[in-house]
Amino acid sequence: MALYMVCLNLPPEECCKSENMFLAGIIPGPNEPSKEEINQFFMPLVDNLLESYTNGVFYSHTWKYPSGRKTRSVIALFICDLPAAHQALGFTGHQSTNFCSYCKLQLNDIDNLNVGRWVSHTCKEHREVALKWHNAESEAQHDIITKKHGVHYSEFLSLPYVNPIQSLCVDSMHAFFLRILLYHCQEIWGMDIGTNDGDGTSSDPVSPEIKLSPDFQRAFLMLCTGTLQALQKFKKWTLTNLAKDQGLWVKA
Numbered sequence: 001m002a003l004y005m006v007c008l009n010l011p012p013e014e015c016c017k018s019e020n021m022f023l024a025g026i027i028p029g030p031n032e033p034s035k036e037e038i039n040q041f042f043m044p045l046v047d048n049l050l051e052s053y054t055n056g057v058f059y060s061h062t063w064k065y066p067s068g069r070k071t072r073s074v075i076a077l078f079i080c081d082l083p084a085a086h087q088a089l090g091f092t093g094h095q096s097t098n099f100c101s102y103c104k105l106q107l108n109d110i111d112n113l114n115v116g117r118w119v120s121h122t123c124k125e126h127r128e129v130a131l132k133w134h135n136a137e138s139e140a141q142h143d144i145i146t147k148k149h150g151v152h153y154s155e156f157l158s159l160p161y162v163n164p165i166q167s168l169c170v171d172s173m174h175a176f177f178l179r180i181l182l183y184h185c186q187e188i189w190g191m192d193i194g195t196n197d198g199d200g201t202s203s204d205p206v207s208p209e210i211k212l213s214p215d216f217q218r219a220f221l222m223l224c225t226g227t228l229q230a231l232q233k234f235k236k237w238t239l240t241n242l243a244k245d246q247g248l249w250v251k252a
Protein backbone atom coordinates (compact mmCIF):
# COMPACT_ATOMS: atom_id res chain seq x y z
CA MET A 1 0.00 0.00 0.00
CA ALA A 2 1.36 3.42 -0.95
CA LEU A 3 0.44 6.81 0.51
CA TYR A 4 0.55 9.64 -2.00
CA MET A 5 -0.16 13.33 -1.50
CA VAL A 6 -0.98 15.95 -4.11
CA CYS A 7 -1.06 19.73 -3.71
CA LEU A 8 -4.55 20.99 -4.48
CA ASN A 9 -3.26 24.56 -4.82
CA LEU A 10 -1.92 23.54 -8.21
CA PRO A 11 -4.19 23.62 -11.28
CA PRO A 12 -6.18 20.36 -11.68
CA GLU A 13 -4.28 19.42 -14.82
CA GLU A 14 -0.96 19.72 -12.97
CA CYS A 15 -1.55 18.39 -9.43
CA CYS A 16 -1.68 14.69 -10.34
CA LYS A 17 1.33 14.61 -12.62
CA SER A 18 3.99 12.25 -11.29
CA GLU A 19 6.53 15.07 -10.84
CA ASN A 20 4.07 16.95 -8.61
CA MET A 21 3.03 14.02 -6.41
CA PHE A 22 4.66 13.21 -3.06
CA LEU A 23 5.18 9.61 -1.98
CA ALA A 24 4.47 10.00 1.75
CA GLY A 25 4.92 6.37 2.73
CA ILE A 26 4.84 2.70 1.78
CA ILE A 27 3.14 0.03 3.86
CA PRO A 28 4.81 -3.30 2.96
CA GLY A 29 3.05 -6.61 2.41
CA PRO A 30 2.47 -9.38 1.92
CA ASN A 31 -0.46 -9.12 4.32
CA GLU A 32 -2.62 -6.16 5.23
CA PRO A 33 -1.64 -4.63 8.61
CA SER A 34 -4.04 -4.82 11.54
CA LYS A 35 -5.94 -1.82 12.92
CA GLU A 36 -3.23 -1.29 15.55
CA GLU A 37 -0.27 -1.84 13.21
CA ILE A 38 -1.39 0.53 10.48
CA ASN A 39 -1.39 3.49 12.88
CA GLN A 40 2.37 3.06 13.29
CA PHE A 41 2.75 3.82 9.59
CA PHE A 42 0.40 6.82 9.76
CA MET A 43 2.01 8.38 12.84
CA PRO A 44 5.08 10.10 11.28
CA LEU A 45 2.97 11.64 8.52
CA VAL A 46 0.27 12.77 10.95
CA ASP A 47 2.89 14.34 13.25
CA ASN A 48 4.21 16.43 10.36
CA LEU A 49 0.74 17.42 9.24
CA LEU A 50 -0.26 18.42 12.76
CA GLU A 51 2.84 20.62 13.10
CA SER A 52 2.12 22.22 9.73
CA TYR A 53 -1.48 22.94 10.74
CA THR A 54 -0.91 24.25 14.28
CA ASN A 55 2.41 26.14 13.97
CA GLY A 56 2.89 26.38 10.22
CA VAL A 57 6.08 26.07 8.19
CA PHE A 58 8.23 29.09 7.28
CA TYR A 59 9.93 29.12 3.86
CA SER A 60 12.80 31.58 3.79
CA HIS A 61 12.43 32.33 0.08
CA THR A 62 9.92 31.58 -2.66
CA TRP A 63 9.49 32.87 -6.20
CA LYS A 64 6.52 35.03 -5.26
CA TYR A 65 7.70 35.97 -1.75
CA PRO A 66 11.47 36.65 -1.78
CA SER A 67 11.39 37.68 1.89
CA GLY A 68 9.86 34.38 2.92
CA ARG A 69 6.38 33.06 3.62
CA LYS A 70 4.69 31.09 6.40
CA THR A 71 2.31 28.35 5.26
CA ARG A 72 -0.15 25.96 6.86
CA SER A 73 -1.30 22.65 5.38
CA VAL A 74 -4.33 20.42 5.82
CA ILE A 75 -5.62 17.21 4.28
CA ALA A 76 -8.67 18.11 2.21
CA LEU A 77 -9.74 14.63 1.09
CA PHE A 78 -8.90 10.98 1.58
CA ILE A 79 -9.10 9.31 -1.83
CA CYS A 80 -8.75 5.53 -1.70
CA ASP A 81 -10.54 2.27 -2.26
CA LEU A 82 -13.03 1.17 0.40
CA PRO A 83 -10.75 -1.15 2.44
CA ALA A 84 -8.01 1.50 2.66
CA ALA A 85 -10.52 4.29 3.34
CA HIS A 86 -12.12 2.40 6.21
CA GLN A 87 -8.74 1.65 7.77
CA ALA A 88 -7.50 5.23 7.38
CA LEU A 89 -10.57 6.83 8.94
CA GLY A 90 -11.43 4.31 11.64
CA PHE A 91 -14.28 2.24 10.20
CA THR A 92 -14.67 -1.52 10.02
CA GLY A 93 -14.64 -3.27 6.65
CA HIS A 94 -17.33 -2.92 4.01
CA GLN A 95 -18.43 -6.53 4.65
CA SER A 96 -18.83 -6.09 8.40
CA THR A 97 -22.14 -5.62 10.25
CA ASN A 98 -21.61 -1.85 10.28
CA PHE A 99 -20.51 -1.72 6.66
CA CYS A 100 -21.23 1.92 5.77
CA SER A 101 -19.08 4.92 6.63
CA TYR A 102 -21.93 7.37 5.99
CA CYS A 103 -24.93 5.85 7.75
CA LYS A 104 -25.78 3.30 10.45
CA LEU A 105 -27.51 0.83 8.14
CA GLN A 106 -26.74 -2.75 9.12
CA LEU A 107 -25.54 -5.40 6.70
CA ASN A 108 -28.69 -7.49 7.19
CA ASP A 109 -30.72 -4.44 6.06
CA ILE A 110 -28.53 -3.60 3.06
CA ASP A 111 -31.50 -3.89 0.67
CA ASN A 112 -33.26 -1.00 2.44
CA LEU A 113 -33.41 1.71 -0.23
CA ASN A 114 -35.57 4.09 1.82
CA VAL A 115 -33.06 6.91 2.25
CA GLY A 116 -35.33 8.66 4.74
CA ARG A 117 -34.79 5.81 7.22
CA TRP A 118 -31.00 5.91 7.03
CA VAL A 119 -29.48 7.42 10.19
CA SER A 120 -26.30 9.33 9.36
CA HIS A 121 -23.05 9.02 11.26
CA THR A 122 -21.76 12.21 12.84
CA CYS A 123 -18.19 13.39 13.22
CA LYS A 124 -18.63 14.04 16.95
CA GLU A 125 -20.01 10.57 17.67
CA HIS A 126 -17.38 8.84 15.53
CA ARG A 127 -14.54 10.64 17.28
CA GLU A 128 -15.98 9.87 20.74
CA VAL A 129 -16.29 6.14 20.00
CA ALA A 130 -12.85 6.01 18.33
CA LEU A 131 -11.27 7.66 21.39
CA LYS A 132 -13.06 5.16 23.62
CA TRP A 133 -11.58 2.36 21.48
CA HIS A 134 -8.14 3.98 21.73
CA ASN A 135 -8.33 4.14 25.54
CA ALA A 136 -9.66 0.60 25.95
CA GLU A 137 -7.37 -1.55 28.10
CA SER A 138 -7.82 -4.90 26.39
CA GLU A 139 -8.37 -6.53 23.03
CA ALA A 140 -11.71 -7.82 24.30
CA GLN A 141 -12.89 -4.25 24.91
CA HIS A 142 -11.70 -3.32 21.42
CA ASP A 143 -13.80 -6.12 19.96
CA ILE A 144 -16.92 -5.08 21.91
CA ILE A 145 -16.68 -1.46 20.73
CA THR A 146 -15.91 -2.45 17.15
CA LYS A 147 -18.76 -4.96 16.97
CA LYS A 148 -21.30 -2.54 18.40
CA HIS A 149 -20.33 0.66 16.57
CA GLY A 150 -18.19 -0.44 13.60
CA VAL A 151 -15.47 1.99 14.70
CA HIS A 152 -11.80 1.77 15.67
CA TYR A 153 -9.17 4.41 16.28
CA SER A 154 -7.15 5.95 13.47
CA GLU A 155 -4.11 8.16 13.88
CA PHE A 156 -5.58 10.58 11.34
CA LEU A 157 -8.21 11.49 13.95
CA SER A 158 -5.38 13.31 15.76
CA LEU A 159 -5.83 16.02 13.15
CA PRO A 160 -8.59 18.22 14.64
CA TYR A 161 -9.99 19.33 11.28
CA VAL A 162 -10.51 15.85 9.81
CA ASN A 163 -14.16 14.90 9.43
CA PRO A 164 -14.13 11.11 8.86
CA ILE A 165 -17.65 11.20 7.41
CA GLN A 166 -17.24 14.02 4.91
CA SER A 167 -13.52 13.73 4.12
CA LEU A 168 -13.82 10.38 2.37
CA CYS A 169 -13.87 10.26 -1.42
CA VAL A 170 -13.82 6.79 -2.96
CA ASP A 171 -11.61 6.90 -6.05
CA SER A 172 -13.31 6.49 -9.42
CA MET A 173 -10.97 3.73 -10.65
CA HIS A 174 -11.95 1.27 -7.90
CA ALA A 175 -15.52 2.40 -7.38
CA PHE A 176 -16.64 2.61 -10.99
CA PHE A 177 -14.26 1.16 -13.55
CA LEU A 178 -13.15 -1.88 -11.52
CA ARG A 179 -16.21 -2.54 -9.36
CA ILE A 180 -19.64 -0.90 -9.50
CA LEU A 181 -19.84 -0.02 -13.19
CA LEU A 182 -18.44 -3.38 -14.26
CA TYR A 183 -20.89 -5.28 -12.03
CA HIS A 184 -23.91 -3.27 -13.17
CA CYS A 185 -23.08 -3.55 -16.86
CA GLN A 186 -22.32 -7.28 -16.89
CA GLU A 187 -24.46 -8.73 -14.09
CA ILE A 188 -27.50 -6.45 -13.86
CA TRP A 189 -27.84 -5.02 -17.37
CA GLY A 190 -26.54 -8.18 -19.06
CA MET A 191 -24.15 -6.26 -21.35
CA ASP A 192 -21.90 -9.02 -22.63
CA ILE A 193 -20.39 -9.79 -26.03
CA GLY A 194 -21.82 -13.28 -25.76
CA THR A 195 -25.39 -11.99 -25.40
CA ASN A 196 -27.39 -11.28 -28.55
CA ASP A 197 -29.21 -8.09 -27.50
CA GLY A 198 -29.23 -6.13 -30.77
CA ASP A 199 -27.04 -3.37 -32.16
CA GLY A 200 -29.00 -0.41 -30.77
CA THR A 201 -30.16 0.83 -34.18
CA SER A 202 -33.85 -0.01 -33.68
CA SER A 203 -36.30 1.28 -31.09
CA ASP A 204 -37.48 -0.89 -28.23
CA PRO A 205 -41.10 -2.13 -28.36
CA VAL A 206 -41.21 -2.17 -24.56
CA SER A 207 -40.99 0.99 -22.45
CA PRO A 208 -37.72 1.72 -20.61
CA GLU A 209 -39.52 1.55 -17.26
CA ILE A 210 -40.50 -2.06 -17.90
CA LYS A 211 -37.09 -3.03 -19.26
CA LEU A 212 -35.37 -1.64 -16.17
CA SER A 213 -37.56 -3.63 -13.76
CA PRO A 214 -35.65 -6.36 -11.87
CA ASP A 215 -38.05 -9.12 -13.06
CA PHE A 216 -37.59 -8.18 -16.71
CA GLN A 217 -33.81 -8.01 -16.34
CA ARG A 218 -33.65 -11.45 -14.71
CA ALA A 219 -35.97 -12.94 -17.31
CA PHE A 220 -33.88 -11.49 -20.14
CA LEU A 221 -30.69 -12.99 -18.72
CA MET A 222 -32.45 -16.32 -18.24
CA LEU A 223 -33.58 -16.23 -21.89
CA CYS A 224 -29.99 -15.66 -23.01
CA THR A 225 -28.14 -17.98 -20.67
CA GLY A 226 -30.65 -20.22 -18.85
CA THR A 227 -33.10 -22.99 -19.62
CA LEU A 228 -36.70 -23.01 -20.83
CA GLN A 229 -37.81 -24.65 -17.58
CA ALA A 230 -36.28 -21.85 -15.52
CA LEU A 231 -37.78 -19.20 -17.80
CA GLN A 232 -41.27 -20.65 -17.36
CA LYS A 233 -41.16 -19.80 -13.65
CA PHE A 234 -41.48 -16.06 -14.35
CA LYS A 235 -44.84 -14.26 -14.23
CA LYS A 236 -46.99 -14.08 -17.37
CA TRP A 237 -46.71 -10.26 -17.42
CA THR A 238 -42.92 -10.47 -17.47
CA LEU A 239 -42.83 -13.15 -20.18
CA THR A 240 -45.32 -11.21 -22.32
CA ASN A 241 -43.17 -8.08 -22.27
CA LEU A 242 -40.06 -10.14 -22.87
CA ALA A 243 -41.68 -11.72 -25.95
CA LYS A 244 -42.69 -8.26 -27.24
CA ASP A 245 -39.17 -6.98 -26.71
CA GLN A 246 -37.68 -9.90 -28.65
CA GLY A 247 -40.21 -9.68 -31.47
CA LEU A 248 -41.79 -13.02 -30.54
CA TRP A 249 -45.24 -11.71 -29.58
CA VAL A 250 -48.12 -11.96 -32.05
CA LYS A 251 -51.51 -10.67 -30.82
CA ALA A 252 -54.38 -12.98 -31.87
